[in-house]
Amino acid sequence: MTLMRTLRMESVPVTVNGRAAVTELPVIPADATPALAEGLRRRRVAGTLGRCPCGAVRPAPTAVQDAAAEQGTAHMPFPHKADCPAHDGLLGPELAAWQRKGGARRGAQAR
Numbered sequence: 001m002t003l004m005r006t007l008r009m010e011s012v013p014v015t016v017n018g019r020a021a022v023t024e025l026p027v028i029p030a031d032a033t034p035a036l037a038e039g040l041r042r043r044r045v046a047g048t049l050g051r052c053p054c055g056a057v058r059p060a061p062t063a064v065q066d067a068a069a070e071q072g073t074a075h076m077p078f079p080h081k082a083d084c085p086a087h088d089g090l091l092g093p094e095l096a097a098w099q100r101k102g103g104a105r106r107g108a109q110a111r
Protein backbone atom coordinates (compact mmCIF):
# COMPACT_ATOMS: atom_id res chain seq x y z
CA MET A 1 0.00 0.00 0.00
CA THR A 2 1.36 3.36 -0.97
CA LEU A 3 0.31 6.49 0.81
CA MET A 4 0.31 9.51 -1.45
CA ARG A 5 -0.29 13.07 -0.52
CA THR A 6 -2.43 15.18 -2.78
CA LEU A 7 -2.11 18.86 -3.39
CA ARG A 8 -4.75 21.01 -1.81
CA MET A 9 -6.63 23.10 -4.37
CA GLU A 10 -8.53 26.29 -3.81
CA SER A 11 -11.24 27.87 -5.90
CA VAL A 12 -10.33 31.35 -7.04
CA PRO A 13 -12.57 33.72 -8.99
CA VAL A 14 -11.01 34.86 -12.27
CA THR A 15 -12.06 36.67 -15.39
CA VAL A 16 -11.76 34.67 -18.60
CA ASN A 17 -12.48 36.47 -21.81
CA GLY A 18 -14.24 39.22 -19.93
CA ARG A 19 -16.46 36.83 -18.01
CA ALA A 20 -16.43 35.84 -14.38
CA ALA A 21 -15.37 32.25 -13.82
CA VAL A 22 -13.84 30.14 -11.07
CA THR A 23 -10.57 28.31 -11.45
CA GLU A 24 -8.94 25.72 -9.23
CA LEU A 25 -5.43 26.69 -8.20
CA PRO A 26 -2.91 24.58 -6.31
CA VAL A 27 -2.00 25.59 -2.77
CA ILE A 28 1.80 25.63 -2.38
CA PRO A 29 2.73 23.15 0.40
CA ALA A 30 4.87 24.50 3.22
CA ASP A 31 7.47 21.79 2.62
CA ALA A 32 7.60 22.10 -1.17
CA THR A 33 11.05 22.00 -2.75
CA PRO A 34 12.10 25.29 -4.37
CA ALA A 35 11.41 23.82 -7.83
CA LEU A 36 7.97 22.59 -6.84
CA ALA A 37 7.09 25.87 -5.14
CA GLU A 38 8.17 27.89 -8.17
CA GLY A 39 6.26 25.66 -10.56
CA LEU A 40 3.09 25.93 -8.50
CA ARG A 41 3.57 29.66 -8.03
CA ARG A 42 3.73 30.07 -11.79
CA ARG A 43 0.64 27.92 -12.23
CA ARG A 44 -1.16 30.27 -9.88
CA VAL A 45 0.10 33.36 -11.68
CA ALA A 46 -0.82 31.90 -15.06
CA GLY A 47 -4.23 30.81 -13.80
CA THR A 48 -5.15 34.17 -12.39
CA LEU A 49 -3.44 36.59 -14.79
CA GLY A 50 -3.51 34.53 -17.98
CA ARG A 51 0.21 35.10 -18.42
CA CYS A 52 3.26 33.24 -17.09
CA PRO A 53 6.73 34.67 -16.40
CA CYS A 54 8.02 32.20 -19.04
CA GLY A 55 6.22 34.27 -21.65
CA ALA A 56 3.31 31.93 -22.27
CA VAL A 57 -0.09 33.54 -22.64
CA ARG A 58 -3.43 31.85 -22.23
CA PRO A 59 -4.69 31.06 -25.72
CA ALA A 60 -7.98 32.48 -26.89
CA PRO A 61 -10.67 30.05 -25.76
CA THR A 62 -12.28 27.75 -28.26
CA ALA A 63 -16.05 27.91 -28.65
CA VAL A 64 -16.41 24.93 -26.34
CA GLN A 65 -14.20 26.48 -23.66
CA ASP A 66 -15.97 29.77 -24.11
CA ALA A 67 -19.28 28.08 -23.42
CA ALA A 68 -17.78 26.37 -20.37
CA ALA A 69 -16.45 29.69 -19.09
CA GLU A 70 -19.95 31.06 -19.42
CA GLN A 71 -21.07 28.43 -16.96
CA GLY A 72 -18.21 29.24 -14.64
CA THR A 73 -16.15 26.11 -15.19
CA ALA A 74 -13.30 26.96 -17.50
CA HIS A 75 -10.54 24.39 -17.89
CA MET A 76 -7.96 25.75 -20.25
CA PRO A 77 -4.64 24.26 -21.23
CA PHE A 78 -1.74 26.62 -20.74
CA PRO A 79 1.20 26.45 -23.18
CA HIS A 80 4.14 26.86 -20.78
CA LYS A 81 7.58 26.85 -22.38
CA ALA A 82 9.40 23.50 -22.09
CA ASP A 83 11.92 24.99 -19.64
CA CYS A 84 9.27 26.69 -17.48
CA PRO A 85 9.03 25.26 -13.93
CA ALA A 86 5.26 25.11 -14.41
CA HIS A 87 5.51 22.92 -17.53
CA ASP A 88 4.16 19.39 -17.02
CA GLY A 89 7.54 17.92 -17.98
CA LEU A 90 9.27 19.67 -15.06
CA LEU A 91 6.50 20.15 -12.53
CA GLY A 92 5.15 16.61 -12.93
CA PRO A 93 8.24 14.81 -11.57
CA GLU A 94 8.66 17.38 -8.77
CA LEU A 95 5.07 16.87 -7.73
CA ALA A 96 5.36 13.10 -7.87
CA ALA A 97 8.47 13.19 -5.67
CA TRP A 98 6.71 15.43 -3.15
CA GLN A 99 3.71 13.10 -3.04
CA ARG A 100 5.88 10.03 -2.44
CA LYS A 101 8.11 11.71 0.13
CA GLY A 102 5.17 12.89 2.20
CA GLY A 103 3.56 9.48 2.14
CA ALA A 104 6.68 7.78 3.51
CA ARG A 105 7.57 10.42 6.05
CA ARG A 106 4.38 11.57 7.62
CA GLY A 107 1.61 9.41 6.28
CA ALA A 108 -1.24 10.68 4.20
CA GLN A 109 -2.80 14.00 4.98
CA ALA A 110 -6.46 14.12 5.89
CA ARG A 111 -8.50 13.04 2.96
Ligand SMILES: [Zn+2]
Binding pocket: 042, 046, 052, 053, 054, 055, 056, 080, 081, 084, 085, 086, 087
Ligand atom coordinates in the same frame (compact mmCIF):
# COMPACT_ATOMS: atom_id res chain seq x y z
ZN1 LIG B 1 5.24 29.13 -17.71
